[in-house]
Amino acid sequence: MWALAGYGLGTLWQLQQAALWPGWLDAAVLALAGLGAAALWRCRTCQHRGWYLAVALVAALLGFSLTELRAHGRLADRLDPAREGEDLELVGRVAGVPLWREGAVRFAFEVEAVRPAWADPAQGARAPQELGVPRRVLLSWRGGLQEGRLQQRPPHDLTAGQRWQLVVRLRQVHGRFNPNGFDAELWLFDNGFGATGHVRALRSQRHRKLDEADGHLVDRWRQAVAVRIAERVSDARLAGVLAALVVGEQSAIDRADWDLFRITGVAHLMAISGLHITMFAWLAAAALRRLWRMQPAWTLALPAPVAARWGGLALATGYAVFSGWGVPAQRTVWMLATVAVLAQLGRRWPWGLMLLVVATVVAAVDPWALLQAGFWLSFVAVALLLASADHDWVQATLAADPGSRARWRDWLQRSVGAGLRTQAIATVGLAPLTLVCFQQVSLVGFLANLVAVPVVTLVVTPLALLGVMWPALWDGAAAVLAALTAGLTWLAAWPQAQWVTAAAPMWAVAVGLAGGALAVLPWPLTLRLLGLALMLPLLWPPVPRPAPGQFEVIALDVGQGTAVVVRTERHTLVYDTGPAYTADDDAGQRVLVPVLQSLGERQVHRLVLSHRDADHVGGARAFLRAYPDTPVMSSLEPTHELLGAVASHTPCTAGQAWRWDGVDFEILHPGPEDRSPPLQPNQVSCVLRVSTPRHRALLTGDIGRREELRLVQTQAERLAADWLLVPHHGSRSSSSEEFLLAVQPRVAVFQVAHRSRFGHPAPSVWARYGQQGIERIATPTCGAYRWMAGRGRCERDLRRRYWHHRTGGPPQFGVELGPEIASSAAKGIE
Secondary structure: OHHHHHHHHHHHHHHOOOOOOOHHHHHHHHHHHHHHHHHHHHOOOOOOHHHHHHHHHHHHHHHHHHHHHHHHHHHHOOOOHHHOOOEEEEEEEEEEEEEEEOOEEEEEEEEEEEEEOOOOOOOOOEOHHHHOOOOEEEEEEOOOEEOOEEOOOOOOOOOOOOEEEEEEEEEOOOOOOOOOOOOHHHHHHHOOOOOEEEEOOOOOOOOEEEEOOOOOHHHHHHHHHHHHHHHHOOOHHHHHHHHHHHHOOHHHOOHHHHHHHHHHOOHHHOOOOHHHHHHHHHHHHHHHHHHHHOOHHHHHHOOHHHHHHHHHHHHHHHHHHHOOOOHHHHHHHHHHHHHHHHHHOOOOOOHHHHHHHHHHHHHHHOHHHHHOHHHHHHHHHHHHHHHOOOHHHHHHHHHOOOOOHHHHHHHHHHHHHHHHHHHHHHHHHHHHHHHHHHOEEEOOHHHHHHHHHHHHHHHHHHHHHHOOOOOHHHHHHHHHHHHHHHHHHHHHOOOOOEEEOOOOOHHHHHHHHHHHHHHHOOOOHHHHHHHHHHOHHHHOOOOOOOOOOOOEEEEOOOOOOOOEEEEOOOOEEEEOOOOEEEOOEEHHHHHHHHHHHHOOOOOOOEEEEOOOOHHHHOOHHHHHHHOOOOOEEEOOOOOOHHHHHOOOEEEOOOOOEEEEOOEEEEEEEOOHHHHOOOOOHHHHOOEEEEEOOOOEEEEOOOOOHHHHHHHHHHHHHHOOOOEEEOHHHHOOOOOOHHHHHHHOOOEEEEOOOOOOOOOOOOHHHHHHHHHOOOEEEEHHHHOOEEEEOOEEEEHHHHOOOOOOOOOOOOOOOOOOOOHHHHHHHHOOOO
16 A cells, blocks of 8 residues: 555656656666665565655655656657748558548548658658657648639548648647646647647648558547448437447537536536446446356356456457547556456455555556546545445345345335435535536536436447447437437526536645545534535635735737736726637637636626637637626627627727726727728727726737827827737737837737747747847747736746646747738638
């Protein structure tokens, strides 16, 4: 136990490192751990407290050094920065099932050979590591120009296992970085992707399919099954859920359905999870045991329990491989394998030690699984159920007369009671951990899971799997799933179907988790009531806000676009909502709403939409669904479609002003004279000034040089600011010297994308700010930037880990596009 706990703690210690240790030092630590283990083994008879502590320390050093060495290997297989943005010709295979969305496809690509795309054809391809290209990359391929015509989708359907020659442009692993946000760079690192990129849209035929089927047999089979499900089930949303349950394609589930499953607390059932694989192993083992006992010769050769144990494990492993061998599936297989080995060895260990063994095996196979919410949720769920299980009833049920009618009646009554009790324990016990991981918990989850768990695990999933051999069963699975979805929709419509709260501080997390354990363990009632009381800080955590007369500005990392949150003591304002990434994905639902909820913002008192460009209002619909009563102030024309979804609207006009909690807000632009046609949306951007006697912030939208000079001429005395949102993301048409001299900011924030396709910020503009001694903050290198009372901090600096993109220095400049090309690029055409 001491060794296992030490190994896990050493692994967790390594996962908190901002940078890796030198390789020689890791090797020295590993050697020290080996010497320590040898010494402890020789002195294994002198077992006292100091000896046990030494065992834990040696195991911790072992876990730390082994994880470090593996991390070195993964970081070594990343894209060379010198190759970023360069056209490369890759030869390799499609790995995994490609994901299609809106005429574009995303797929994993295993690189075999590479060469510069425009090199001499006589120059042969080289191994990827020779040119600094990783062996595994994540690519996207969207519609482009082909033979002078716009293609709505890639010219060829991709299939797992195909071998291709592609001209691509790669970029280093980089993700958006916001408070309490999803760590995309960790996901890419854990899944072995050393770069992301896109297939170039070329007029010349440089993309060639070299082989229709070259390996990845299981993935080809999975894709074929997913296609067959889509063809058989007419409802695309139901087909997506069935594909997720059969072949593990979670991305096939519609976003609206994910929202429904999340609100009702059944999302864990709608993808290949530990529950599905464990249930499959149990059913397979039960069927094998019964089949084995029907053949006396088989039982003489191998006892039925042993055959059922290992056969169930083998079939469950096959199911996990067929479902994509994702991290949750791998974790469950290692758990089942560990339990099977211990049972085969005749070890009857306490359940706590058994869980510790399984957790250590998972940590050894995939250390970064310890950073995933699913790891902790699954282990805590099992621990709670084992700790609170009615073992006496289980033994009595097993020993009862199987032919007794009273036994069956008692078994049914006790099973229903046990099911209710188990669901109650899981709901209450996991609520604190769910609040910690996701800042929300379903209040209808208990009722939803009472129906959904047996329906999905015992009816829908078996029918969906058997449908691979008899497709007609998919119709039955879809019908049951449709009825279940209708019931879940009814539950989700209840008022307060879910509880959303702010991210809790560490002390509240520790107290709340302890309270959840006390509330469900079989201890005296007073302790259980105390546990419920200890959970309250997680339900209503303290939310830090600016002091009276102060304000906080948070420039979010949304990529190429603008989204800023301004908070005072009791009020919140949102300035723009970020871009739309795709037709069903935008910064509102990805970034803005989750950040606001994690900050504890139950109400937003005003939304300012600077102008109509998609990179500023793309997330507005998702924001208004979450905060429907928010008053809107904008420069949108009266006929704009967004205005039909707002509670109230006020056009931006220079001179509008209000005060919240001792903080002044004022619109400086546009004035009546700025609305004379012809106008571009940028020219009427709402310019907002936020000020106190000591500090000022200026939010400028996409105004250009003409609007800047007009502000300097008419309102120069009101432009001075400590904090400036750089106009038009730092384009060459903005940030004039006259404007900067009038504002004289201490900090200037560039909200841009990493390697922006629009070339933002322009190198000349970036240099201009530096020449005037202004601190320059770019969201690709900083992440979200929080500023209050003259002090700022970057989100990347607060949560830096070794797998994150090293983004020190200036942002990676792209090539600034002309207006015609930029307009096409905004539509996804290269």
